[in-house]
Amino acid sequence: xxxxxxxxxxxxLADGDDDFSxxxxxxxxxxxxxxxxxxxxxxxxxxxxxxxxxxxxxxGDSRLNDYGDKFxxxxxxxxxxxxxxxxxYYVIVQDENGEDDIDSVILQKNNLGVGSCSEIDTTELQVExxxxxxxxxxxxxxxxxxLYRCRLIVQDGWGGDEQTPSNNEAIINIKATDKGSPALxxxxxxxxxxxxxxxxxxxxxGQINFGSVEPGETVTSNTAYLSNVGSDGVVMDMYIASSDYxxxxxxxxxxxxxxxxxxxxxxxxxxxxxxxDSGSNNNGFPGLGxxxxxxxxxxxxxxxxxxxxxxxxxxxxIINHLEDASLLxxxxxxxxxxxxxxxxPCEGSFTKGKFHFAGRxx
Numbered sequence: 001x002x003x004x005x006x007x008x009x010x011x012x013l014a015d016g017d018d019d020f021s022x023x024x025x026x027x028x029x030x031x032x033x034x035x036x037x038x039x040x041x042x043x044x045x046x047x048x049x050x051x052x053x054x055x056x057x058x059x060g061d062s063r064l065n066d067y068g069d070k071f072x073x074x075x076x077x078x079x080x081x082x083x084x085x086x087x088x089y090y091v092i093v094q095d096e097n098g099e100d101d102i103d104s105v106i107l108q109k110n111n112l113g114v115g116s117c118s119e120i121d122t123t124e125l126q127v128e129x130x131x132x133x134x135x136x137x138x139x140x141x142x143x144x145x146x147l148y149r150c151r152l153i154v155q156d157g158w159g160g161d162e163q164t165p166s167n168n169e170a171i172i173n174i175k176a177t178d179k180g181s182p183a184l185x186x187x188x189x190x191x192x193x194x195x196x197x198x199x200x201x202x203x204x205x206g207q208i209n210f211g212s213v214e215p216g217e218t219v220t221s222n223t224a225y226l227s228n229v230g231s232d233g234v235v236m237d238m239y240i241a242s243s244d245y246x247x248x249x250x251x252x253x254x255x256x257x258x259x260x261x262x263x264x265x266x267x268x269x270x271x272x273x274x275x276x277d278s279g280s281n282n283n284g285f286p287g288l289g290x291x292x293x294x295x296x297x298x299x300x301x302x303x304x305x306x307x308x309x310x311x312x313x314x315x316x317x318i319i320n321h322l323e324d325a326s327l328l329x330x331x332x333x334x335x336x337x338x339x340x341x342x343x344x345p346c347e348g349s350f351t352k353g354k355f356h357f358a359g360r361x362x
Contacts, residue, residue, distance in 0.1 A: 242354070
């Protein structure tokens with residue numbers, strides 16, 4: 001039986017008259033543009049925590065910004081912030097693919113995300129685009145733009161310590177990311193520099209000594225120097241109080257006045273700072289104390305010391321007759337001299353008393 005094998009070569013026609021009738025599928029990707037961000041630097045706002053609220057009320061004023069949020073202006077405050085304080089920023093995010101393409105808008109601290117921003121309803125809000133930096137548009141477009149509130153709440157544990165102060169420095173900016181695949185993002189050209197939770201420290205140099213005294217006499221001590229030795233330019237409002245008694249447990253036969261110690265009412269002080277002193281005190285500005293609290297210099301320009309209770313509200317502002325007289329910026333000092341009206345009778349040695357100082361952050 002014979003086997004016939006025939007090979008057939010395909011023909012290629014090149015006359016241009018034949019049409020290909022098969023299906024052709026072409027995948028066309030949709031253009032995806034990265035979002036853009038611009039910042040309203042005119043409305044950046046700060047709010048205090050439970051402790052700095054008092055000095056914010058005293059040295060600043062509270063207002064409402066263009067977005068209906070309360071904030072404080074405190075002109076003498078630096079760029080430092082502490083746990084629980086807030087700084088709020090406002091940004092417009094634009095996405096040419098539509099505002100629905102915006103996936104996330106986050107705050108960044110040193111280029112690490114620390115929280116999300118919340119969208120602001122612009123239905124009844126006139127957005128002034130002219131207040132925003134780095135915008136390439138002049139009118140707010142609801143179809144491609146959203147307005148965001150980015151509130152930074154300072155957390156415990158942020159910042160460094162005395163050994164590593166550089167950890168206190170933070171650069172804050174805002175990043176927006178879209179829903180594309182791959183996702184595209186943009187970061188604000190604007191950024192904010194903050195010093196977060198800097199260490200605080202005050203120091204009294206010089207031992208306070210009244211020397212040997214006689215019952216019934218009035219004596220003054222040597223001068224000591226109270227310094228703000230914290231870091232990063234923190235301003236503190238300075239306060240003072242005294243222990244109830246100055247006692248000597250190793251001298252059981254001691255007596256001064258009616259007891260075995262010198263009462264706090266026997267002590268007073270005078271402070272100087274630059275051109276200011278605590279003696280020019282008509283109680284015109286009593287400071288942060290209880291209503292009716294007296295922290296007023298006597299005619300000899302020494303101010304009686306209050307009893308130390310552990311509460312700053314029961315202490316006297318060291319120089320309290322001018323609004324900002326008792327403020328002590330970092331690196332600066334004030335001089336303190338103490339006066340003792342020795343009770344009668346008074347016998348023995350008294351070496352265990354304490355003067356208490358406190359600094360309240362402004």
